[in-house]
Amino acid sequence: DTGVSQDPRHKITKRGQNVTFRCDPISEHNRLYWYRQTLGQGPEFLTYFQNEAQLEKSRLLSDRFSAERPKGSFSTLEIQRTEQGDSAMYLCASSLPPRGYEQYFGPGTRLTVT
Amino acid sequence: TQLLEQSPQFLSIQEGENLTVYCNSSSVFSSLQWYRQEPGEGPVLLVTVVTGGEVKKLKRLTFQFGDARKDSSLHITAAQPGDTGLYLCAGPKTGGYQKVTFGTGTKLQVIP
Numbered sequence: 001d002t003g004v005s006q007d008p009r010h011k012i013t014k015r016g017q018n019v020t021f022r023c024d025p026i027s028e029h030n031r032l033y034w035y036r037q038t039l040g041q042g043p044e045f046l047t048y049f050q051n052e053a054q055l056e057k058s059r060l061l062s063d064r065f066s067a068e069r070p071k072g073s074f075s076t077l078e079i080q081r082t083e084q085g086d087s088a089m090y091l092c093a094s095s096l097p098p099r100g101y102e103q104y105f106g107p108g109t110r111l112t113v114t
Numbered sequence: 115t116q117l118l119e120q121s122p123q124f125l126s127i128q129e130g131e132n133l134t135v136y137c138n139s140s141s142v143f144s145s146l147q148w149y150r151q152e153p154g155e156g157p158v159l160l161v162t163v164v165t166g167g168e169v170k171k172l173k174r175l176t177f178q179f180g181d182a183r184k185d186s187s188l189h190i191t192a193a194q195p196g197d198t199g200l201y202l203c204a205g206p207k208t209g210g211y212q213k214v215t216f217g218t219g220t221k222l223q224v225i226p
Binding site: 004033040041042043044045048056091093099100101102103104105106107108110 | 118155156159204206214218221
């Protein structure tokens, strides 16, 4: 049973650089979510896909953030011109209707912007 | 806005003690989920409660959904060091695609 995987697990980058993260969901799950989490807080919604369609993007997400899910399978999250405030854990989750609210998370990508 | 407030925010107890974590909202949820997250890992789904008043047990963990479906509690009996982690409640927002809102989290430390 293959769970949700994310790559890389850790990323250290300098301010102003671009970074890209990958998420591979559970294969039969058609819903994919990206979240951002800071220490000790609950995950904060960033964006959501159903199959390859991006159905919602958080208003908290600046134009520097973009996500894709080109074939309805894996997804990428890109952050352009990173800022120190972008330092956080980026979590990917997938789910399957009718219990789409039950989210299966990957291990996350820890981003540190120096 | 459907917010989920958890209390306490932090809890440090000795091994063998009992504890209860609360998840409260002013909004009605069709269901609530509980997750546990260990440091450096993603949250792991523990349980879903659906019916008002429902009680579910998972070994030493007891989950209850409030009668009005606005709140939930997690009770741990005889806590073990392995219970240490961040406990999150979550619930689907009203709307079409089951977007989920997460609670503020309760960080539990069980000291051996």
